[in-house]
Amino acid sequence: MYLVYLAGDPSIAYLHLRSNSTPPTTSNPNIPRKRVAVIGAGLTGVSSAAHCVGHGFDVQIFESRPKDKGLGGIWSRVNSTSALQVHSLMYRFHPSVHYDSAYPSQKQIQEQIISLWKRYDLERRTVFDTRITSVKKTKQGKWIINDNEGEYGQFDGILACTGVCGDPKMPPLPDQDQFGGQIFHSSNLDGKDVKGKKVLIVGGGASAIEALEFAVKSGAGEIDVLSRSDKWIIPRNVLVQSLLACNIFGQEISLSWIPEWLLRKFFYRDLEDIAPTDDGIFTQTPMANSELFNQIREGKAHWVRGDIVSVEKTGVLFNHRAKGVPKGGPGREGLIEGDVIVMATGFKRPSLNFLPNEVFDEPYSPPSWYLQVFPPKYPDICANNSTYVDAIGTVGNMHIGIYTRFLIMFLTDPLTRPTEEWMKTWIDFTRFMKKLAPTRAFDFFTYAELIYWYIFVLIINPFRWKWALFVFFGIGRSLPLIVVEQENALRRELKKQRKSH
DSSP states (O other), X not given: OHHHHHHSSTTHHHHHHHTTSOOOBOOOTTSOOOEEEEEOOSHHHHHHHHHHHHTBOEEEEEOSSOHHHXXXXXXXXXXXTOBOSSOGGGOOSSTTOOOSSSSOBHHHHHHHHHHHHHHTTOGGGEEOSOOOOOEEEOTTSOEEETTOHHHHOEESEEEEOOOSOOSBOOOOXXXXXXXXXXXXXXXXXXXXXXXXXXEEEEOOSHHHHHHHHHHHHTTBSEEEEEESSOOOEEOSOHHHXXXXXXXXXXXXXXXXXXHHHHHIIIIIGGGGGGSOSSSOGGGSOOEEOSHHHHHHHTTSEEXXXXXXXXXXXXXXXXXXXXXXXXXXXXOEEEEEEOSEEEEOOOBOOOOOTTSOGGGGOTXXXXXXXXXXXXXXXXXXXXXXXXXXXXXXXXXXXXXXXXXHHHHHHHHHOGGGOOOHHHHHHHXXXXXXXXXXXXXXXXTEEEHHHHHHHHHHHHHTOGGGGGGHHHHHHSOOOHHHHHHHHHHHHHHHHHHHHHHHO
């Protein structure tokens, strides 16, 4: 499993050799070239489109924002001081991507996305400022975008790559108009002067860590992170992160106390008080950061647990809660002074409402889909990286290619496509396997669980066996295509014989 992480994508050897050459096209006239609509020009959308083009498919990318805010997704809209939280080996979102540092900056990641976009000739295949409002299927099984077949044509498949981070989420604070300083969202900090000032960061997730890094690099005098709950924080260490992602069950198990105890004793150490007690590490996405603890130990930052009562002219009236006391519970109120308030409150989740209404019918609404990304009834729709809730692993790299190749397999080979009944059966089976999980079955997963999903789904259908090397490693597509054509020829012959009789 560790080697899989180090590779970044199991298809690296094959696709890296082709990354700088003209992508191939399907030459077999009996298997026409498929066309896929990719919705979203972020990291996942660009990578998925590159995989499609590299395997002989045609694509059209639709992005709702203009090029400067849309190409690269969230990485085109965050601060220049933002950097990758996980090791870059675990964020190789395409085999041809190479970083110069272990934790690349926002600029380096955006440059890699744009480079990939240009390398696979996706510029002429991308339309910006185009919001997708509907995707509808014709009686012939083709997809129409925004009811506009005349302009965009028809598509064989849909890759919904909207991601999980849309516009900034900035809920109002009680009496925030009284504040004498400035209030910013954590994604809008470039150029803001906080040198020597007291910075109050509202929130305790990944956005809070990024705001902390900005405040540190900008020379803030004092930093207070105001968090409503304790979050699991893990080291910026590729080995630790990989080992945690090896939980095949994707849930809290009887042995989960071991990594939790080790983290408390060897990573939190004297700061064990801010480690979660109610939530296990396999129930939420942990933050990967070591800078926070360094700043706390040096007295430059404080992690404060509690609730905001109101905003005063000189700071925030805060209800400090003891460890284990739930949100909104009793505590000690006190004023925390500050000059700047940073709202590290995350981002609104992009909508998938453009998809057919029936994909949201309970109990099979996202994320409770086949392999979490294929809605029952529609194996030709793949919501790549757009349905997960929480995870431990490299969400956003190796499985982009695997999921895209699953879609390619389904579109190319009819015998591999799952039926609606089977897709629902797989979902029900996964729910049963995770019935003891503290979260819902698809609310949390690890990378080891994803690998189990992939292997199980390939093994269960013999018609998919010939595609195994292609799905996992991106190689061997020519052989499956030959077999698919032989199967198609046999079906045509059988159909001809039935008609003659």
